[in-house]
Amino acid sequence: MKRKLVSALLVSTMxxxxxxxxxSAAEETTSxxxxxxxxxxxxxxTASSEDAVANxxxxxxxxxxxxxxxxxxxxYQKVMKELCDKFEAEYPDVDFNITxxxxxxxxxxxxxxxxxxxxxxxxxxxxxxxxxxxxxGALNEVxxxxxxxxxxxxxxxxVDAGKYDGKQYGxxxxxxxxxxxxxxxxxxxxEDVASWEALTAKAEELGKEVGCEVANGWYLYGWFQGxxxxxxxxxxxxxxxxxxxxxxxxxxESLQSIASSKAFKSYGNDDxxxxxxxxxVVAYVSGTWNVNAFSDAYGDGYAATKLxxxxxxxxxxxxxxxxxxxxxxxxxxxxxxxxxxLLAEYLSNAQSQEAVYEATGEGPSNTEALSKASxxxxxxxxxxxxxxxxxxxxxxxxxPAESLxxxxxxxxxxxxxxxxxxxxxxxxxxx
Amino acid sequence: xNKIKNYFSSFAQAIAKGDIWVKLSLIxxxxxxxxxxxxxxGILMTLLEVGVLTSIFKVFMPYLSKLNTLGTVxxxxxxxxxxxxxxxxxYDNSLLILLYGxxxxxxxxxxxxxxxxxxxxxxxxxxxxxxxxHINTFMDDITSFKNERFHITLLTLPSIGVxxxxxxxxxxxxxxxxTNYDENHQPPTYLFTWVGIKNFVNLxxxxxxxxxxxxxxxxxxxxxxxxxxxxxTTFLGGILLAQFINHEDTRFKGMWRxxxxxxxxxxxFVTLLLISxxxxxxxxxxxxxxxxxxxxxxxxxxxxxxxDAFIPFLSKxxxxxxxxxxxxxxxxxxxxxxxxxxxxxxxxxxxxxxxxIDGANKFxxxxxxxxxxVMFITGPSLIQSVIGNINNFNVIYLxxxxxxxxxxxxxxxxxxxxxxxxxxxxxxxNEYSNFKMxxxxxxxxxVICAGLSLLTFSRMIGGDxxxxxx
Numbered sequence: 001m002k003r004k005l006v007s008a009l010l011v012s013t014m015x016x017x018x019x020x021x022x023x024s025a026a027e028e029t030t031s032x033x034x035x036x037x038x039x040x041x042x043x044x045x046t047a048s049s050e051d052a053v054a055n056x057x058x059x060x061x062x063x064x065x066x067x068x069x070x071x072x073x074x075x076y077q078k079v080m081k082e083l084c085d086k087f088e089a090e091y092p093d094v095d096f097n098i099t100x101x102x103x104x105x106x107x108x109x110x111x112x113x114x115x116x117x118x119x120x121x122x123x124x125x126x127x128x129x130x131x132x133x134x135x136x137g138a139l140n141e142v143x144x145x146x147x148x149x150x151x152x153x154x155x156x157x158x159v160d161a162g163k164y165d166g167k168q169y170g171x172x173x174x175x176x177x178x179x180x181x182x183x184x185x186x187x188x189x190x191e192d193v194a195s196w197e198a199l200t201a202k203a204e205e206l207g208k209e210v211g212c213e214v215a216n217g218w219y220l221y222g223w224f225q226g227x228x229x230x231x232x233x234x235x236x237x238x239x240x241x242x243x244x245x246x247x248x249x250x251x252x253e254s255l256q257s258i259a260s261s262k263a264f265k266s267y268g269n270d271d272x273x274x275x276x277x278x279x280x281v282v283a284y285v286s287g288t289w290n291v292n293a294f295s296d297a298y299g300d301g302y303a304a305t306k307l308x309x310x311x312x313x314x315x316x317x318x319x320x321x322x323x324x325x326x327x328x329x330x331x332x333x334x335x336x337x338x339x340x341x342l343l344a345e346y347l348s349n350a351q352s353q354e355a356v357y358e359a360t361g362e363g364p365s366n367t368e369a370l371s372k373a374s375x376x377x378x379x380x381x382x383x384x385x386x387x388x389x390x391x392x393x394x395x396x397x398x399x400p401a402e403s404l405x406x407x408x409x410x411x412x413x414x415x416x417x418x419x420x421x422x423x424x425x426x427x428x429x430x431x
Numbered sequence: 432x433n434k435i436k437n438y439f440s441s442f443a444q445a446i447a448k449g450d451i452w453v454k455l456s457l458i459x460x461x462x463x464x465x466x467x468x469x470x471x472x473g474i475l476m477t478l479l480e481v482g483v484l485t486s487i488f489k490v491f492m493p494y495l496s497k498l499n500t501l502g503t504v505x506x507x508x509x510x511x512x513x514x515x516x517x518x519x520x521x522y523d524n525s526l527l528i529l530l531y532g533x534x535x536x537x538x539x540x541x542x543x544x545x546x547x548x549x550x551x552x553x554x555x556x557x558x559x560x561x562x563x564x565h566i567n568t569f570m571d572d573i574t575s576f577k578n579e580r581f582h583i584t585l586l587t588l589p590s591i592g593v594x595x596x597x598x599x600x601x602x603x604x605x606x607x608x609x610t611n612y613d614e615n616h617q618p619p620t621y622l623f624t625w626v627g628i629k630n631f632v633n634l635x636x637x638x639x640x641x642x643x644x645x646x647x648x649x650x651x652x653x654x655x656x657x658x659x660x661x662x663x664t665t666f667l668g669g670i671l672l673a674q675f676i677n678h679e680d681t682r683f684k685g686m687w688r689x690x691x692x693x694x695x696x697x698x699x700f701v702t703l704l705l706i707s708x709x710x711x712x713x714x715x716x717x718x719x720x721x722x723x724x725x726x727x728x729x730x731x732x733x734x735x736x737x738x739d740a741f742i743p744f745l746s747k748x749x750x751x752x753x754x755x756x757x758x759x760x761x762x763x764x765x766x767x768x769x770x771x772x773x774x775x776x777x778x779x780x781x782x783x784x785x786x787x788i789d790g791a792n793k794f795x796x797x798x799x800x801x802x803x804x805v806m807f808i809t810g811p812s813l814i815q816s817v818i819g820n821i822n823n824f825n826v827i828y829l830x831x832x833x834x835x836x837x838x839x840x841x842x843x844x845x846x847x848x849x850x851x852x853x854x855x856x857x858x859x860x861n862e863y864s865n866f867k868m869x870x871x872x873x874x875x876x877x878v879i880c881a882g883l884s885l886l887t888f889s890r891m892i893g894g895d896x897x898x899x900x901x
Contacts, residue, residue: 055513113617135614143510144512215835332508395863400839400843402836402842403838403839404839405835410837420840424642
């Protein structure tokens with residue numbers, strides 16, 4: 001296997017070198033042809049944007065090849081195909097060849113970074129991958145916009161989430177990638193879903209299951225953050241974390257006692273769906289990606305709300321969450337940067353976001369499209385949004401957090417476990 | 432040592448005693464052949480010299496000259512808002528510099544060897560001419576590749592292949608272990624550079640934050656235990672199974688054999704992923720066990736804590752190790768059975784007959800004749816399979832992809848208790864882009880495997896044991 005790996009690595013690098021080695025000199029060095037009107041500003045100025053697009057059309061000859069990677073689900077593939085067709089129709093003078101690829105969004109970063117130069121020109125990725133993609137230099141900066149201005153059309157939180165170091169890298173696409181609580185209102189009342197203590201007690205009474213994937217840093221964060229602890233990222237991508245403080249210990253112990261309930265489960269997505277279909281799960285922390293599964297399973301009892309509270313040192317604390325967004329990114333090594341940017345813009349404009357919402361149920365980030373969208377899941381997200389933070393955390397967080405979650409589930413919380421976890425999360429990043 | 436001395440002294444002698452043509456060959460490599468009217472050979476040699484030198488100076492030099500730093504110019508791009516075109520500077524790609532640098536060094540070494548060899552050859556031709564011997568024409572040379580130099584014709588392609596797919600990748604990987612190629616230094620956009628033996632120091636260091644040393648020792652121990660146990664169990668199981676099926680009282684031999692071979696027929700990916708689902712904490716096996724009371728039984732005998740809701744087949748250390756080995760037995764035995772069947776059929780019957788006449792019982796025959804014979808035949812392949820198991824990626828990775836460690840020190844270096852060196856390496860590269868540490872682990876794995884093979888092979892095949900069973 002090692003041999004295979006190395007040779008795969010090597011074969012890929014060699015393949016790349018074969019092409020790049022000869023091709024780098026020919027790479028779009030300069031285009032002095034259209035540089036007649038040299039003005040400094042002009043991004044927001046419509047006249048000059050039109051000029052720019054006109055310049056681009058004039059400078060384009062031959063087929064424009066664009067690869068687009070997005071989620072493998074049928075709904076996604078279908079709606080993106082339609083949108084691409086419409087995009088092609090917008091520019092009848094240009095001959096496009098847009099190829100759609102199916103890559104799971106969770107793997108997008110890995111697939112793109114396997115070989116940046118061979119990856120798709122335009123791809124859809126969740127906001128938690130932004131940092132890794134920027135760090136690897138895979139994302140093209142959104143230096144200007146030509147058909148709309150995201151600062152005016154999209155929610156500020158989404159636009160900010162697409163920034164890194166003050167530069168915009170992602171085109172806002174959806175704003176519903178966070179998590180909240182799904183529940184069956186035929187079995188649980190509003191009071192039951194208000195706190196984890198009440199929820200687990202009721203579920204035990206019913207002999208059913210409720211839960212949250214605690215052994216996963218993405219969900220675990222909300223509990224500690226809600227209790228008042230801190231987790232932030234430094235400039236060098238190391239983390240600050242005070243989960244081993246007194247509050248942190250109290251939060252961990254409280255979570256441990258909730259998780260020790262027979263009714264509390266920490267399912268991964270597959271297990272969750274299986275047990276949901278068996279009718280065992282009556283409430284679970286999840287997101288819009290499972291909206292169909294939950295609405296099918298609960299039928300007319302289908303409901304969603306913000307996350308419940310939990311007791312820390314006798315006080316009710318609201319469990320926080322990571323807000324989640326999806327972005328469209330343009331590859332820094334895209335063959336046709338200009339056209340790729342225009343396609344990304346088109347796919348993220350108001351009409352496209354509306355179409356994506358209708359096809360997939362994911363909430364738009366465009367305010368106009370958002371006003372037309374309404375569903376229990378999106379309302380729950382909106383209710384949770386005031387307790388949701390943007391995910392900015394260094395890569396050393398995930399493994400220790402996962403392990404900490406596992407310790408909590410195993411009932412092994414102690415000061416030293418928290419100390420070790422914090423040591424791992426905050427370990428220095430070498431340069 | 433003497434060989435090296437001879438090698439260079441004969442070179443010096445060739446230069447000193449050579450005539451004008453030989454001396455001219457120092458500059459134009461074909462000159463010596465032109466002087467003896469071997470025109471085609473001379474042209475070929477000169478062309479080769481020109482080709483190699485141009486490629487070194489034109490293609491490799493830019494990379495080779497940066498090999499000491501692995502590049503200094505980082506990629507910078509400027510996007511022109513008006514034309515929507517991007518301008519990219521002439522940036523260095525550390526990965527390419529490293530790769531081409533290695534190739535360049537190999538090319539240069541090969542060229543120097545060729546150069547020295549050429550001078551000697553030209554001098555040899557000069558002496559042949561002086562002594563009036565027959566000097567090969569170009570046609571003679573070509574025919575010689577079909578006759579006395581046929582081995583060269585035959586081995587050229589394979590040796591180029593070995594160089595390309597074995598030596599260069601290994602050199603490349605070894606070099607990466609001495610760089611800081613990780614998620615913060617990813618080419619083509621960012622540069623990485625040499626850091627000396629820092630990564631090796633890290634692998635054997637343990638502090639609260641750098642836990643590679645801690646994780647490495649544990650992963651290594653489990654890797655070795657796994658390799659030995661997995662090999663031994665499947666090997667013994669396979670022989671016993673083959674023995675049972677081959678037994679004279681067994682009926683429907685073909686059917687049994689087919690049944691077991693079917694497990695080979697289904698791709699491992701499918702079976703392993705299914706098994707890992709079935710044995711999951713909330714999988715079908717756990718549901719079944721708790722329904723029929725096995726879970727409660729385990730609690731009463733103390734294998735599980737009273738609070739446990741499920742049997743942690745694939746989620747707790749100890750349990751996961753046992754489960755992996757059991758699953759591997761199920762997957763591995765059919766292969767060994769096939770191998771063993773072949774061997775058992777070929778045991779010289781005279782030995783067994785004579786043992787029977789001497790009054791040995793079946794167990795004695797199995798233990799004293801069959802086993803030693805099988806061991807002798809399969810010894811080398813057993814070592815091979817131990818090494819194969821050290822690198823047995825599929826079973827471990829597919830079964831434990833959902834395993835989460837509760838050991839903080841392991842987690843801090845992205846390892847877990849069920850990891851082999853190879854799966855740890857894979858996760859470091861694939862999920863954390865930590866190529867430098869992965870390379871270090873790769874080298875250590877290689878050293879262990881190579882050491883193990885050398886040691887055992889020399890013990891097993893060395894001496895005069897080969898003749899024992901003849």
